Amino acid sequence: MSKGTNYIIGVFNDEDVLMDAVGTLRSSGVKIQEAYTPFPVHGLDDALGYKPSNLPIAAFLFGLTGTICALLLTIGTMGYDWPMDIGGKPYIPLPHFIPVTFELTILLASLGMVATFLVISNLKPWGHDPFMFDGRSTDDKFLLVIDLDKNKMDKDALTNLFKQTGASEVNSKIVENH
Amino acid sequence: MQVTSPVRPPLVTGGKTVSDVTQDISRHVENKPTKLWIMAFTLSLITLGYGSYCLWMTWWKGIGMWGLNKTVGWAWDITNFVWWVGIGHAGTLISAILLLFRQKWRTSINRAAEAMTIFAVICAASFIVAHMGRPWLAYWALPLPNAFGSLWVNFNSPLVWDVFAISTYFTVSLVFWYIGLVPDFATIRERATGVRRIVYGALSLGWDGSAKAWQRYEAVSLVLAGCSTPLVLSVHTIVSMDFATSVIPGWHATIFPPYFVAGAIFSGFAMVLTLMLITRVVFRLEDYITVEHMESMNKIIVLTGSIVGIAYLSEFFIAWYSHVPYESYTFINRAFGDDYWWAYWSMMTCNVISPQLFWFRTVRRSIAWTFLLSIVVNIGMWFERFVIIATSLSRDFIPSSWAYFSPTLYDIGDYLFTFGLFFTLFLLFAKFFPVVNMAEVKAIIKSSSAKKDTK
Numbered sequence: 001m002s003k004g005t006n007y008i009i010g011v012f013n014d015e016d017v018l019m020d021a022v023g024t025l026r027s028s029g030v031k032i033q034e035a036y037t038p039f040p041v042h043g044l045d046d047a048l049g050y051k052p053s054n055l056p057i058a059a060f061l062f063g064l065t066g067t068i069c070a071l072l073l074t075i076g077t078m079g080y081d082w083p084m085d086i087g088g089k090p091y092i093p094l095p096h097f098i099p100v101t102f103e104l105t106i107l108l109a110s111l112g113m114v115a116t117f118l119v120i121s122n123l124k125p126w127g128h129d130p131f132m133f134d135g136r137s138t139d140d141k142f143l144l145v146i147d148l149d150k151n152k153m154d155k156d157a158l159t160n161l162f163k164q165t166g167a168s169e170v171n172s173k174i175v176e177n178h
Numbered sequence: 179m180q181v182t183s184p185v186r187p188p189l190v191t192g193g194k195t196v197s198d199v200t201q202d203i204s205r206h207v208e209n210k211p212t213k214l215w216i217m218a219f220t221l222s223l224i225t226l227g228y229g230s231y232c233l234w235m236t237w238w239k240g241i242g243m244w245g246l247n248k249t250v251g252w253a254w255d256i257t258n259f260v261w262w263v264g265i266g267h268a269g270t271l272i273s274a275i276l277l278l279f280r281q282k283w284r285t286s287i288n289r290a291a292e293a294m295t296i297f298a299v300i301c302a303a304s305f306i307v308a309h310m311g312r313p314w315l316a317y318w319a320l321p322l323p324n325a326f327g328s329l330w331v332n333f334n335s336p337l338v339w340d341v342f343a344i345s346t347y348f349t350v351s352l353v354f355w356y357i358g359l360v361p362d363f364a365t366i367r368e369r370a371t372g373v374r375r376i377v378y379g380a381l382s383l384g385w386d387g388s389a390k391a392w393q394r395y396e397a398v399s400l401v402l403a404g405c406s407t408p409l410v411l412s413v414h415t416i417v418s419m420d421f422a423t424s425v426i427p428g429w430h431a432t433i434f435p436p437y438f439v440a441g442a443i444f445s446g447f448a449m450v451l452t453l454m455l456i457t458r459v460v461f462r463l464e465d466y467i468t469v470e471h472m473e474s475m476n477k478i479i480v481l482t483g484s485i486v487g488i489a490y491l492s493e494f495f496i497a498w499y500s501h502v503p504y505e506s507y508t509f510i511n512r513a514f515g516d517d518y519w520w521a522y523w524s525m526m527t528c529n530v531i532s533p534q535l536f537w538f539r540t541v542r543r544s545i546a547w548t549f550l551l552s553i554v555v556n557i558g559m560w561f562e563r564f565v566i567i568a569t570s571l572s573r574d575f576i577p578s579s580w581a582y583f584s585p586t587l588y589d590i591g592d593y594l595f596t597f598g599l600f601f602t603l604f605l606l607f608a609k610f611f612p613v614v615n616m617a618e619v620k621a622i623i624k625s626s627s628a629k630k631d632t633k
Binding site for chain 1: 195196197200321328329330332333334336338339342343346349350353354357360361364365367368369375379380381383384385386387388389390391392393394395396397398400401402405406408409412416419616617618620621624
């Protein structure tokens with residue numbers, strides 16, 4: 001047997017059974033490594049005990065940067081660098097700068113948040129085919145993955161527990177350490 | 179385990195399971211293109227080819243190739259630009275505003291509608307670039323440090339606002355669309371082998387569908403939707419300001435921003451319907467894009483069509499009420515003058531009268547009627563932009579400069595170019611990308627699909 005991490009994987013056919021299983025497993029003290037689903041299951045992150053994502057805060061900060069950059073650009077160029085009398089309007093007509101400021105706010109908020117999302121989730125087009133515990137989890141199966149070494153229960157006890165909670169299959173997998 | 183709501187009709191029919199969704203949507207991505215697809219693609223390429231020639235001639239010889247004259251400085255180019263941008267708006271509306279309103283019926287159509295947005299904005303941009311006359315200097319519209327000293331773009335100008343609005347709109351829509359595609363690319367990746375696996379593997383960015391990834395994905399979608407919603411309104415508001423901040427009679431109206439936005443949504447939904455009704459038949463997606471979807475969109479069309487109708491009447495009323503002789507003249511001339519009465523009444527018939535048929539449930543739920551009316555609405559909206567632009571310019575303040583605009587073959591060819599481009603891009607999208615958002619349809623299938631009889 002090669003050296004690696006032992007995982008035990010519960011395969012579910014239904015998101016409601018999965019949600020119940022998460023509750024049962026966590027209340028009996030099992031530490032769940034991760035869940036894999038073909039679509040976003042609402043409330044699963046809560047059930048797994050994940051904290052809410054901070055991405056909206058990142059978006060706000062990027063948006064703020066956009067607002068500041070746009071105001072510096074418009075006021076700096078038209079008010080200070082090359083002031084021109086255009087139809088007798090003031091050099092810094094703030095209402096006229098709202099459209100550009102608004103657009104740059106949205107642009108930076110969106111791009112910044114998406115870039116943050118890609119970086120923290122390690123999503124990139126090159127260099128890796130992700131490790132999948134079970135390819136069917138992108139089709140119609142729901143997986144609960146448990147790291148055996150991080151749990152007190154042994155393999156058989158966990159398998160039984162999975163079966164009781166309604167898993168259709170229980171598989172084990174050894175993943176070589178990178 | 180599936181539950182059918184006693185109140186709402188199912189959104190997905192045919193008793194589909196989660197696995198069926200994967201099968202049905204991946205099928206056309208994995209199979210060889212059908213004959214119908216190849217025929218449509220060839221036709222699009224021919225149109226694109228002829229259009230490219232006309233566009234090339236416009237670039238090479240200048241915009242003198244168009245029918246513009248001393249009074250009408252803007253005509254088909256800006257008409258087509260505004261029309262295409264308007265078409266794009268339904269995509270963002272479906273994906274963003276309906277997401278915020280938790281409308282589940284958006285899930286089957288949002289992907290294709292967003293693709294439509296992106297391609298429509300590309301088409302719109304081609305007119306912006308072409309009408310500059312010297313397109314290779316297009317970057318002058320950007321605030322870049324340059325060799326002329328401290329010379330900057332004029333941030334007071336709605337045309338500069340347009341540059342920011344359209345480019346932001348395009349970028350954000352593209353990102354929103356792509357982020358939505360990532361999980362579906364992963365589904366296709368897991369089913370593929372060989373080169374296809376490498377390509378879809380790269381496109382899926384290494385998505386693994388973990389709960390953590392989904393949590394972040396949902397946060398991103400929600401914030402992007404929140405960002406796109408005001409963006410849709412701002413883009414067409416700014417486009418309308420290109421006109422409304424001028425002093426040309428017929429353009430100088432405060433009603434323009436909301437009226438343009440309503441018109442954009444109106445034409446956009448019509449175009450989504452045209453495309454969806456074809457797509458559902460070609461890719462056999464009748465269970466996903468149902469009569470219910472069609473009816474929901476028709477309801478939005480009758481709403482926005484009525485808003486547009488009221489806007490036309492308000493314009494007329496204000497032209498009289500304001501006591502500005504030029505304004506009154508422009509409006510009376512539009513409707514009853516010798517030159518463009520046909521365009522005006524085509525617009526009124528297509529936009530105000532025809533969508534009212536959707537008040538009847540049988541019409542709203544009839545595929546043939548919907549398909550016909552969706553095309554009529556798009557023609558009507560093109561006429562609306564044409565009426566606003568050409569009729570206002572052809573008779574401005576000085577009668578000595580009045581002139582009638584008629585398009586040249588190059589005007590028509592450039593318009594055909596965008597049709598060729600749009601359908602080429604859309605057909606490529608429909609062939610190689612999943613046209614229906616699999617992950618989102620799977621998420622609603624339990625609560626909103628028809629009961630599976632076999633269980």
